[in-house]
Amino acid sequence: MGIKYFYTFLLLIGPMFLESRPISYSGGSTLMLKSNAMQNSAYYHYSPSYKFSIGIEQVKDKYFDADYSSLRLTYLLNRKNTQHSQRNLYLQSGISSDGVDHYFYGVHGDWETRRLFSGFGYKETQTASLDYAEKYLQLGVAPYIGEYGDLHTWLMVKAKHDELTNEWNTYPVLKLFKGNALMEIGYTDASEWDIHFMYRF
Amino acid sequence: MKNFYLLFVMIAAVYTSAQDHQMHDMEGRNHEGHLHDTMVDGKLLEVNAERFDDFVLGLEGKQVAIVSVSGMVCDFCARGIEKTFSKDKTVLKLDVDLSGGKVLIAFDKDKNIDFEDIKKKILSNGQNATDLQIIKI
Structure with missing residues (x-):
């Protein structure tokens, strides 16, 4: 199992790590831009309802110097709203322009209040030459409670495990959002800075 | 004794x-005389006083729907509520109170406020409207 496979793995599942709010409100669109040591990507999705989104992602692969697109679908399987919390369970899938033998599927969920956040995810990716799984856990706390329209801040820790290295990698994530814009900044030894910007309209 | x-x-x-x-x-x-002290259907308005008083400034003669919403836990996920109601031309003004879990919506005094319609709009954003109080300003 070489370093190339390891980087391939990171490249393919990278977007999942910093992805949040995968479905918008009914009729809403979302643009996501991501950049890290191995790839730049632009992902646009449209939500016909609050229960699912469909989108296309264009990826510039820095490591392999390649470009490809993915058609992605996310479905809200379950949501529980209470006065002070929300819990979500999502199914996600995608197929690459490289061919029908390159696709992924997975599940991720979260529970959050205005102060606390917890999330998990599991994703299985299949390619012509490699199949692998990835899972993560994420915990966060808001250091202050902002009002509607304020700048909101989350301090988070994410722990992920991949089958290729059979190791847990834990790293900090800072999430900021204001209005319709959200930014997440994470750092890992493996992929260095990982920046994710999201805008809803 | x-x-x-x-x-x-x-x-x-x-x-x-x-x-x-x-x-x-x-x-x-x-604050004596302020509307947040008003009883509606036997219940005191459950609103952030300062926020409510600011909201109703300039709305004399209008009516305000105070909608209790569950699942409204973050600013980013509540944005759709504002977007959805902004498409409704009968809505004069809107405010989201995250701390109180309320959405305040101002309408003309003659508008027939339909809770089912409000529920539908809130649900289209993925949250649930659980209660409605209407107050004339």
Whole structure:
């Protein structure tokens, strides 16, 4: 199992790590831009309802110097709203322009209040030459409670495990959002800075 | 013994009332004549006093729907509520109170406010409207 496979793995599942709010409100669109040591990507999705989104992602692969697109679908399987919390369970899938033998599927969920956040995810990716799984856990706390329209801040820790290295990698994530814009900044030894910007309209 | 008991009850009632009053003042909700002190259907308006008073400025003669919403835990996920209601031309003004879990919506006084329609709009953003209070300004 070489370093190339390891980087391939990171490249393919990278977007999942910093992805949040995968479905918008009914009729809403979302643009996501991501950049890290191995790839730049632009992902646009449209939500016909609050229960699912469909989108296309264009990826510039820095490591392999390649470009490809993915058609992605996310479905809200379950949501529980209470006065002070929300819990979500999502199914996600995608197929690459490289061919029908390159696709992924997975599940991720979260529970959050205005102060606390917890999330998990599991994703299985299949390619012509490699199949692998990835899972993560994420915990966060808001250091202050902002009002509607304020700048909101989350301090988070994410722990992920991949089958290729059979190791847990834990790293900090800072999430900021204001209005319709959200930014997440994470750092890992493996992929260095990982920046994710999201805008809803 | 009976008098002592009555005296104790009266002192306790006064003390409790004073404490409530003090708390009310501390929260800025005891401004005489302000609408957030109004009873609607036998219930006091459950709103952030300062926020509500700011919201109703300039809305004399209008009506405000105070919608209780569950699942409204973050600013980013509540944005769709504002977007959805902004498409409704009968909506004059809107505010989201994240801390109180309320959405305030101002309408003309003649508008027939339909809770089912509001529920549908809130649900299209993935949250649930659980209660509605309407107050004439």
